[in-house]
Amino acid sequence: MNVQAQLAKGSFQCHCGRVHQCDTTLLRIERGVLKELGTILAGFHHLLVISDGNTRPLCGQAVIQVLKDQGFTVDEAFFNQKTVLVPDEKAIAAVEAVYTEGTQAIIGVGSGVINDLSKYIAFTHGIPSMIVATAPSMDGFASSGAVMMLGGFKVTCTRKAPRWIVGDIDILTAAPMEMIRSGIGDILGKYSALSDWKLAHILSTDPMCDLIYQMVEEELEACVDNIPKIMERDPDAIGRLMESLAIVGISLAYQGSSRPASGSEHLISHFFELTSIMKNKPYFPHGIDVGYAAVIAEILRKQLLQEDPGTFATDFNRREWEAGLQDVFGEMAEDIITLQDDAKTYTTDRSALIRENWEAIQDILGQTPGVEFMVEKLEAAGFHLDEFIALYGWDSIRSGVLYATDLKTRYTLLELLSDTGYLKRYATALKF
Known part of the structure; x- marks a missing residue:
């Protein structure tokens, strides 16, 4: 299957009798893709970037700088921690505190947890999300589910998959070995x-x-x-x-x-x-x-x-x-x-x-x-x-x-x- 061609269609009738569809319209894993963010996000102006103490120095700051250089207004929800980020009510509140009525898209910089948090927040406000992958660590990048820790339970909330999935191979190759092994x-x-x-x-x-x-x-x-x-x-x-x-x-x-x-x-x-x-x-x-x-x-x-x-x-x-x-x-x-x-x-x-x-x-x-x-x-x-x-x-x-x-x-x-x-x-x- 030519996955990118299928994504471009949005949905298709399958021989299993069902119509399959995916909210993701773009998958680009290649060198230098961060330079293309302005083109990919054409038509959007006000963005919210989510990162943490691991992904911001690795890639998040570069993403913010590229977007600002290309004329975007960029707000940032930064989790200043290198320990495991738990996608719970506290994390949701931290992102919501930065969100404004003018925010048009959420850009998550990271992998599993940050992607889930980005999907969750974006869906709540009816806007699209992007994941800039920093490690090939799990399979949920294009999933419509957001795995959250709510009320003490690990629950999969039905949301929307990121509209755009991008990853720079040089950044992915430099990911911590533990994250690569996780993938x-x-x-x-x-x-x-x-x-x-x-x-x-x-x-x-x-x-x-x-x-x-x-x-x-x-x-x-x-x-x-x-x-x-x-x-x-x-x-x-x-x-x-x-x-x-x-x-x-x-x-x-x-x-x-x-x-x-x-x-x-x-x-x-x-x-x-x-x-x-x-x-x-x-x-x-x-x-x-x-x-x-x-x-x-x-x-x-x-x-x-x-x-x-x-x-x-x-x-x-x-x-x-x-x-x-x-x-x-x-x-x-x-x-x-x-x-x-x-x-x-x-x-x-x-x-x-x-x-x-x-x-x-x-x-x-x-x-x-x-x-x-x-x-x-x-x-x-x-x-x-x-x-x-x-x-x-x-x-x-x-x-x-x-x-x-x-x-x-x-x-x-x-x-x-x-x-x-x-x-x-x-x-x-x-x-x-």
Whole structure:
């Protein structure tokens, strides 16, 4: 697919029966693209730039200067911190304090959090946003969802994708290696996400689109064999990684949800981020957590593949479940319980459906590349499982497997394990 040509169309009728559309109209990852900002933003005059203590010196100041030199009025929301910026109510208020009635577009300089914050604010005021990417760190650049931390919950708010996505390859190549590794981890997580999407299509109500599936799969394959060059900071390889991450995000906009790129591995990664924030403890960047969680998901996937469907039996114990949620999530537990009760997650009996489709499910579980492959690729990207264990500890890792599925109402491998009665057993015995 010629992605830029599709973006220029705005929307198109797909053979899956749906009309796909994306708010992004421009994707440019190339050297010297910052000099073109004035041309890209022609017709706009008053802009608000969002950056932080990492991205402002790296690129934000240059963006502001280029825009001012080209005649734009530029306001700035600057988060003077190098620690992880949390996109919560406090961050929203800080940007709103700088916003004026004359602001015509939001320019985010950064990656995940700043992009989400830019999308959130821009949508609130009915204006477009741009992301000037500073690191190839995650796949949400073109997603219409803004992942925010609101009321203590990590929630995906439906907004609009950035109208423009730009990235200077020289800046992307100089990004901190941890951010580059995060992008690799996020891409490798697609093996798990695509597998879970197929499961959900059979066992839940998630619509499948072969075109979008192939888009994500092609970008995954384009990056997997490039990992050594990416780690060497080869400009072409870094540029391709950034393009792949952006195109995956475009696929999410086409699908209308994060389903093609987010499955059990993302739920587990969200668990670590959420519980770490609750406890004021350190955690890995999103994509690094996703990479490690993808290994966990692959272990669970291959275990279930070997089971006899005659042994499947739900073993849901509500009292034990509620007590576990209270222990792990504290005061958030009641909202999580309500979320799952409203979705009838634990009162829906899928046992007959699972047995009826077990051969197809086995085929799906068997299509992913295996634990050894995942570990090999992650190690090539500088991931080490002992560092993961050291940061979170086995108790938290096993709790993540057991309770991450309750953070959303998305059918994944984790819910399949719950439906078959193996979730608690596998979580308790998990080891690398």
